[in-house]
Amino acid sequence: MIRLVYVAIAFGCITTGLAASSSEPGSSRFPSGPLVINEVHAAPNDSDAEFIEILNRSDRTLPLSELTYADANEDFDPVVPASGPPLPSDLPPGHYLVLVRDSTAAARAFPDLWTQTPSDAIVVAPPGWEGLNNGGDVVNIRIGGNLSDQLTYDGDWFPRNTSLERIDPNGPSAAFNVRPSTNGASPGRRNTQYAPDTTAPKITFAEERPDEAGGEPKVRLYLDEGVASQSVHADNFEVRGRPVHDATLHEDLRTIDLAVKAPLRDQSDSPLVSASGLADRTGNARDKDEIIVALQPTEGDLRWTEIMYDPRADGHDGWPDQSEYLEMVNLSTYQLTLHGLQVTGATDEHGETDQLAAVSQTKAISPQSYALIYASGDLRGSTPEERQSSLNEAFPDMANSGGVLIEEDRSSLRLTNSGRSIVLRSEAGELIDSLLYDPDWHADDLASTDGVSLAKISLTAESTSLVAWTSSAHPDGGTPGHKNSVHLPQEQSAVTASVTVSPSPFSRSRDGATRIQYHLERPAGTIRVRIYDAHGRLVRTLVQSKRTGSEGELLWDGRTDDGHAVRMGIYVVLFESVDVDGASLETARAPVVVARER
Template structure:
């Protein structure tokens, strides 16, 4: 047999089983010769991140287009026609490890550092390369074996698929030092690319072939708190697929109030015996800004105790997570799969096509949200509270017979998160609207130009159909130090609801009436009087406005 001199990536790491089924089962690394040449592997070495290594025996060879399996179990090697037992085979860590293949001269032919993102993180299940010609250290080019045996040692991988898809921009972030980091859907080759941000061409500051799914470019002159686009011409991946014009939005730092809690499913439907998909707890976030916001390093926590300590829930990963301008983002808990498209939540609400970019998983069976009421905090890496809600089951629509499996939704996402009048039950048949506009969403309307009050809509129809169910009472005042007292009367002068009593007013704002009495009963169709009083007892100032509003019903 005629042998050729090996070059880096001629032979690649193609399959790894690092998480044993039991203590007696094998670990292995499969190598694949992706060329038309034959190679002598005598005295080649395989090593891990700690430099533990084993040497391949004299006479080992690998023909063109063939596989060889290196393993720590003699019995497993004997079961394969192309298996080799290595007595010093380095033990592969379940949590992640390096694998380095060197030829007899000590030249690295292929290497990678795998993590759970590569797949294969179930006992006895290997992780495999999708396209052998793709980058070995790109986790997007790997996934768990799908065969019944749990591996494809010595033969073509069960998930083999040639990469014919060009790379995309999946994330971009304006860093605090003013530079822009851009992440891609796979490892890329930037040798023929031009990168622009904010309409100006940018120079590359940092790009490494070992982490070729991201690049840092100069961001001088970019303005914060406004929409920024990044564009790249002739973006190529490792196997040569080219995107002639890739683009994305540059996300910016999260700040208090820029992202708010918008929907909460705290009491999901779950029945193991009904043969139907189950709900899972989720929290939906909403971006109140007109620019993208990075959600890297955020976490959930409860209310601080007397020692200012919190219980926090960290996501599996927040890397490259962001929320679109005026867009939605899901935080959910499941421990059966790390692929959102395969989650119970996606199956129940028909979200299988939803991108993982706009979801964040907590690796546990639930978020531990109480059905009677609880506190939810969203915090950044420094512990700063971005938004918080102290919800209560009484915030649900009192006219619903049952609220099991029904999410609480905000009426106005930009309104206060802890105002119970700004929340109510979802009217969607499925029980919620994750990643979509809330079923009870209403624009609050504009405050009057001069001192006074206005209503949106008027008439309104509180019939729980998700359309014009709530009345927004919008106001403008001449001073910011008033306190508000707002009451609703029927046409006979009887008080039916008190919306505010001592609430700070500010110069302008809005209040929401659900059309119900203070006892949660429905009011009759007809004319109602809104008495709006703004007072400052210390200064001896007060303003009073009285207007009518109509409750209507559909015929």
């Protein structure tokens, strides 16, 4: 049975500016007492149906005679009046104390409050209630003279005729721990938004931040929920087993910056960051958490590998529609962050450029893995998952590729059919890779470029090299997330002064080109590379004079200087270099076999 208790209460209207600090979304004040303000109904259609619900969240029975309440003025009054009809003396564990403005109006609005059996609620209908402020108010509850809970709410947090419910009774009285009821209101019952937090915070992503001039290396951690500031200090973190210099918690309480003194690239693999004792604002703590730090890419770490600039997009051809996309590969030994990458066109004479894509997601790419940036505007589906499924229809092998997918919510990446510059830059604006693609890079025997990507033959070749690209030979028109259908295997250059050619034999239709790798004993100043046929006749000058380091690679597509395909047979690569002092000439030769075209 519901028990009616008539007490005197004086709730005056107050302004939203009072006690504003405790209503900030970032507040992490823990309720210290056994009573919490569990639900507030400040703006019902009938103003007399206002109520405040208080929950005994403890495991002991609490005497009502020790309970007092107040608004922001903190002029506390007892819940139990000095005289009147007999009253319940205690509030049992897990039970509710519901303060209603008018019992008749409350009975009309919430008839179940009086009929539910068994009941966990004591209903108090105090006379003289002056009303809760619809635009915002402060509610305080004390027991035995000690503040047990305080809730400051704002009128923008809930719509009219909807109560504000506490999500986790053990969580703080802060904006993140209250939501509008999904059922209008739930006095005397478990809140519709009831969702206790029993899980400790977890690091979801860690990345190196762009270098600041003269500053220490910095690692940024992203967490799945807000953390208590008391649990964030430098002693709780290590990067590659070394202590950090400083730990800074952002205002969102979900981002932490760590300052480290040692370089992050001082070893051949990515560093590991560990955190101890991170706790959320409910008190859940994780003993230890670890995650790999994704480093900032530098020039050459990421290379363009595939370009779909002319996707198939005909709703009546019986084929799944494709999307424009750009694919890149991680050639480094580190896990790299993609967050903040910018894809632009060429810079004009005014120093301006057009942006083709910008990566806002916190994603990373593993060594030797692929990442795909695609335009989703032409794909079916209203959610990223549905649009990705539509892309999978066009490229079924992509689903099991393990590649990183980055959706650009636009109809096009503006990859023109006539070719254009594509520049990849880091978040700090540093150049990583660039190229100027041309439709002439497609295979000569290709009838139409519609639905066929440009694929890079050699991942390690310069992206600007025209012989490094050809048409994808895959039946789907491209291989997003996978190695290209026409590709040369990655091989290491020889450890002594030499030239290595692979594959050999090769054919343009099957392999696209052959890779010529060189490794010199002395740092070269300039090199010259020529190709001769079996009769000693010069057929191609790959490089006449080029400054280079002690190693590198070139590609030969089996054509002469005039652009004609050579005949099948044996050819010789002649490599010549002059050292940086111009005093030493180094030469190397290697045979290469051109096979029959299939």
